Each structure stands twice: as structure tokens, then as C-alpha cells.
Amino acid sequence: MGGGGGVSGLLTTELRGDVVSLRGLRARGRHGVLDAERQLGQVFTADVDLQVDTRTAAVTDDLADAVDYSVVAADVVAVLAGEPVALVEVLASRVASACLVHPGVLAVAVAVHKPQAPVQVPFDDVVITVVRRRGDLLDAAPASPFDAVVALGANLGDREAVMAAAVRDLAATGGLQVVGVSGVVETTAVGLPGAAPQPDYLNAVVRLRCALSPRDLLRACRAVEAAHGRDAAVRAGEPRWGARTLDVDVLTCGALVAADDDGGGGGSPALQVPHPRAGVRAFVLVPWAGLAPDDVLPGAGRVADVLAALAAADPAAVSDVRPRPDVALSAGGSA
Ligand SMILES: Nc1ncnc2c1ncn2[C@@H]1O[C@H](COP(=O)(O)OP(=O)(O)OP(=O)(O)O)[C@@H](O)[C@H]1O
Numbered sequence: 001m002g003g004g005g006g007v008s009g010l011l012t013t014e015l016r017g018d019v020v021s022l023r024g025l026r027a028r029g030r031h032g033v034l035d036a037e038r039q040l041g042q043v044f045t046a047d048v049d050l051q052v053d054t055r056t057a058a059v060t061d062d063l064a065d066a067v068d069y070s071v072v073a074a075d076v077v078a079v080l081a082g083e084p085v086a087l088v089e090v091l092a093s094r095v096a097s098a099c100l101v102h103p104g105v106l107a108v109a110v111a112v113h114k115p116q117a118p119v120q121v122p123f124d125d126v127v128i129t130v131v132r133r134r135g136d137l138l139d140a141a142p143a144s145p146f147d148a149v150v151a152l153g154a155n156l157g158d159r160e161a162v163m164a165a166a167v168r169d170l171a172a173t174g175g176l177q178v179v180g181v182s183g184v185v186e187t188t189a190v191g192l193p194g195a196a197p198q199p200d201y202l203n204a205v206v207r208l209r210c211a212l213s214p215r216d217l218l219r220a221c222r223a224v225e226a227a228h229g230r231d232a233a234v235r236a237g238e239p240r241w242g243a244r245t246l247d248v249d250v251l252t253c254g255a256l257v258a259a260d261d262d263g264g265g266g267g268s269p270a271l272q273v274p275h276p277r278a279g280v281r282a283f284v285l286v287p288w289a290g291l292a293p294d295d296v297l298p299g300a301g302r303v304a305d306v307l308a309a310l311a312a313a314d315p316a317a318v319s320d321v322r323p324r325p326d327v328a329l330s331a332g333g334s335a
């Protein structure tokens with residue numbers, strides 16, 4: 001069985017250059033398709049190869065110039081022990097994301113072992129190995145379309161017309177199919193402390209079948225914003241959380257958990273999924289839970305449960321969200 005043994009070669013020949021390997025990282029987790037797996041949990045083990053460039057550290061002898069493998073190891077174990085997922089593939093992908101968060105990690109190979117998997121014949125182990133390079137998770141077109149959820153917000157101009165047009169624009173974008181649109185809500189602008197008051201927002205969420213990479217989905221959202229008066233120049237002059245004709249944020253890309261803060265280089269927009277503030281925003285969660293209460297916000301849980309937790313912690317924020325049934329949105333046009 002792999003995992004517990006010593007370092008025994010690389011997981012793949014796809015990594016180039018210097019490699020730091022971790023073997024046999026393990027934790028109990030509740031991942032699996034079966035209810036029993038969710039309830040009882042079992043041991044998961046990860047082997048990880050990190051492609052790095054050690055040349056600077058080799059000269060300076062300074063940990064600050066190296067990838068600290070003890071930190072990576074703790075991050076990997078946190079994923080193994082963390083939020084349950086159904087598939088080992090998702091678990092391995094999340095382990096890869098956790099490794100790629102470290103700036104010095106250029107690429108990673110991850111083998112996740114599930115030696116106690118529910119297999120009905122004698123066996124030693126189940127191992128799923130994935131290889132990811134910096135940017136892969138956010139920039140690779142999916143092999144098949146995935147479910148994505150985006151949030152709409154507008155608090156300047158003809159808000160109703162802009163919201164309706166935004167849904168139509170998303171539906172008209174190649175690679176996107178609108179499969180659900182929430183009710184519209186009106187909400188007090190959440191601004192930075194001390195900022196000048198702003199007009200109220202209209203907010204809604206839209207579910208999409210997405211055949212684009214996550215980054216191209218973000219670009220598509222930006223294009224829809226730009227079509228409604230919020231282009232790059234306008235954005236550049238905005239204060240953070242300032243008033244805007246239209247905001248289109250990516251909330252989730254299926255179960256993907258991934259982030260970069262530099263757009264992967266080359267001038268691409270930075271992207272983090274799930275959206276880091278989705279789980280604390282009543283103006284997102286109320287319409288989302290109305291549309292799809294069983295959707296999962298990765299890292300936080302079922303959307304209806306996340307909303308219930310927010311309602312308990314901050315009832316005023318949730319009761320501020322006012323339904324606007326008179327503003328109906330649909331992919332085909334506004335009602
Ligand atoms: N999931 C995401 N959806 C939209 N933008 C994102 C996401 N993750 C990172 N970004 C980046 O966030 C930056 C700010 O985007 P934007 O101006 O829309 O923020 P905001 O809507 O004012 O604030 P917030 O991000 O809190 O909603 C952009 O540079 C964008 O590339």
C-alpha cells in the first residue's frame with residue numbers, strides 16, 4: 001500500500017525541475033458517496049510532489065526563500081480532515097489548490113489514497129492522482145459544463161432595466177446557459193465604515209451551465225458590466241464598494257475551491273472561488289436560498305443553512321432584504 005512508506009520516486013514524470021515531496025500525510029475524513037462514509041469517516045492519505053525552484057534558497061539558506069513543507073503539510077491535512085465531499089477527485093483537486101496557494105509552488109502532483117473505500121472485493125488501496133499547474137484550475141476549460149452561480153447588484157441608473165438586461169446578456173454569451181434566476185430583492189448598500197450613503201441596491205443571483213473556464217466566466221461577467229456603463233476606466237475610478245450601475249460577481253464554480261491574487265499573470269483579472277464574502281452577505285444568500293436552498297457554498301455548507309446561521313448572527317442584515325416581486329427577471333427578457 002502506498003502512502004505510509006518512504007519516498008519512492010515521483011508520482012508522475014510530468015513535473016520538471018526541483019521537487020519537494022511529502023508522503024503519507026493522513027487524517028480521518030468524511031468524504032464519500034455513501035451515508036455510512038459521511039457518518040463514520042475513514043482514513044485518507046495524501047502523497048504530494050511540489051514543483052519548486054530551489055535555486056535562491058540554495059544560496060541564501062533562508063526559509064523565507066523556500067516553500068515551507070511543514071506549512072504545506074498542515075494545509076493538506078486540513079483539507080483531508082475538512083469539509084466532506086463526495087468524490088476523491090474533488091478531494092485531490094482541493095489538496096492541489098491548497099498546495100498552489102503557496103506562491104513558490106509552480107505545479108503539484110497529488111495522490112489521494114482511500115484504503116478503506118467501500119470496495120466489495122479484496123483490495124489494497126484506491127489511489128487517485130491529479131496533476132495541476134499554477135493557473136490550471138482557474139484557466140482550464142472544463143471537460144464538460146459545470147454549474148456556476150453569479151450574483152447581480154445595481155444601485156445607479158435604471159436598476160430594473162439593467163438587471164433584466166444583464167440576465168439576457170449572460171444568456172446570450174457563448175458557453176453560458178442560464179438555468180435559474182432568483183427573485184429580485186432590494187437591499188441597503190453595504191459600504192465601507194464611514195463612507196457616504198448610497199442608493200439602495202437591487203440584488204439577485206443567476207445559475208448557469210458554464211462551458212467556459214472560471215476565468216473566462218469572470219471575463220464574461222466583466223463584459224456584461226461594461227455593457228452597462230461599468231467598464232475598466234469606470235472601475236478604475238471607483239472607491240471600494242462604491243455605487244455602481246452593475247456588479248456581476250462569480251459566487252461559485254461547482255465545487256471548485258481555488259484562488260490567485262495576481263490573475264495568474266499576464267494582466268488577467270484576479271479570481272477567487274467561491275467568492276470570499278458570499279457566505280456573509282444577506283443580499284446574496286437570501287435570493288440564492290430562495291432559488292436553490294440545497295446548493296452548496298464550498299467551505300461553508302448548504303446555502304439555506306448558511307443563511308440560517310447569518311440570520312441568527314445578524315438578524316438585522318437578513319431582515320433588511322426586501323423582496324421585489326414586481327421586478328421579475330428571466331433569460332428571455334424582463335416581465
Ligand atoms: N469571485 C469573484 N468574482 C468577481 N470578482 C472577483 C472574484 N474573485 C476575485 N475577484 C476580483 O475582485 C476584484 C474586485 O472586483 P469588484 O470591483 O467587482 O469588487 P466589489 O464588487 O467592489 O467587491 P466584492 O469583491 O467585495 O464584491 C477584481 O479585481 C476581480 O478580479
Ligand SMILES: Nc1nc2c(c(=O)[nH]1)N=C(CO)CN2
Nearest residue numbers: 153187188189190201241283
Ligand atoms: N446591498 C448591497 N451592498 C453591497 C453590494 C450589493 O450588491 N448589495 N455590493 C457590494 C460590492 O460588491 C458592496 N455592497
